[in-house]
Amino acid sequence: MIESARCVVLCGGVGAARFLSGLVRVVDPARVTAIVNVADDEEFHGLHVSPDLDTVLYTLAGLVDGTRGWGLLGDTDAVQRALARLGRDTWFQLGDRDLATHIHRTALLREGRTLSEVTAALARAFGVTVRLLPSSDDPQATKVRADDGWLDFQEWFVRRATRDAAREIRFEGDARPAPGVLDAIAAADVIVVAPSNPFVSIGPVLAVAGVREAIERAPAPVVAVSPIVGGEALKGPAAAMLASLGYEVSALGVARIYRGLVDAFVIDDRDAALAPHIDVLGMRVTVAPTIMRDAAAKESLARTVLSAAEGARAAT
């Protein structure tokens, strides 16, 4: 049953990509649909860059720079250096081979193709059989309010290196779900909320019109993996954001955000003491190793998630 389970995974970037790379070792990749955040997308040098889609794409293709978690392994920066010599802003690093992806995506979009069509074409070109769906074909943009005003997401995340406390988050654009998103959710055997940032990775996916409601209606169990372990984020600013936005900085703080949406919650061994507090939120808790340090650990986390889903299904 496990190998043929239809899995839908709500995804941000690096954490989700790593989770997916373990999941495809356990289930048939063709049965996996990744619904990926597009609210980090931005134009640089006239090119449409979709960081989270590319992180998932490159990771599943086995081409990602594993140290950074994004971009292509062994990529070079000749274009970036040439642009800097011309006086252009280069705070957002785009590698030479990575630029080919953005040039191709932008050209296809200008020809009138949708982001989901372009994403499917890129997945084919990279030999990725997981179904990659942008959460929306419409523009959606995360904005972060710092003490000195509202910032574009990448301005806050990369240019200012998340140094500013995030006081408020909003998503601009009336994004409708991309074709296939709501159907995949309705037909899923398991819906997974990846170990991604709940505010700026999963938040925008849930803010796409009808997505949250589709998940609430779906018969499949919904399992989330905590991106916070021992009070710290596995990667990125999730812990600092929990604090600045008024949540407890722990897996429990994340569970409170997902209350009412998630049936089962996977937390790390070192957070075992939080289990009873999460349980009272109406979630079945699984305590297991969640740090994805190697392929075996990623595969083991995927198995943990699938058995948590099985447990949640059996309980209903």
Ligand code: FO1
């Ligand atoms: N993250 C950085 O911290 N600095 C960068 O210069 C940067 C460039 C970049 C280029 C292409 C791409 O696909 C991702 C890139 N990222 C960079 C990662 C990205 O900003 C974030 O991982 C996501 O937007 C948050 O999930």
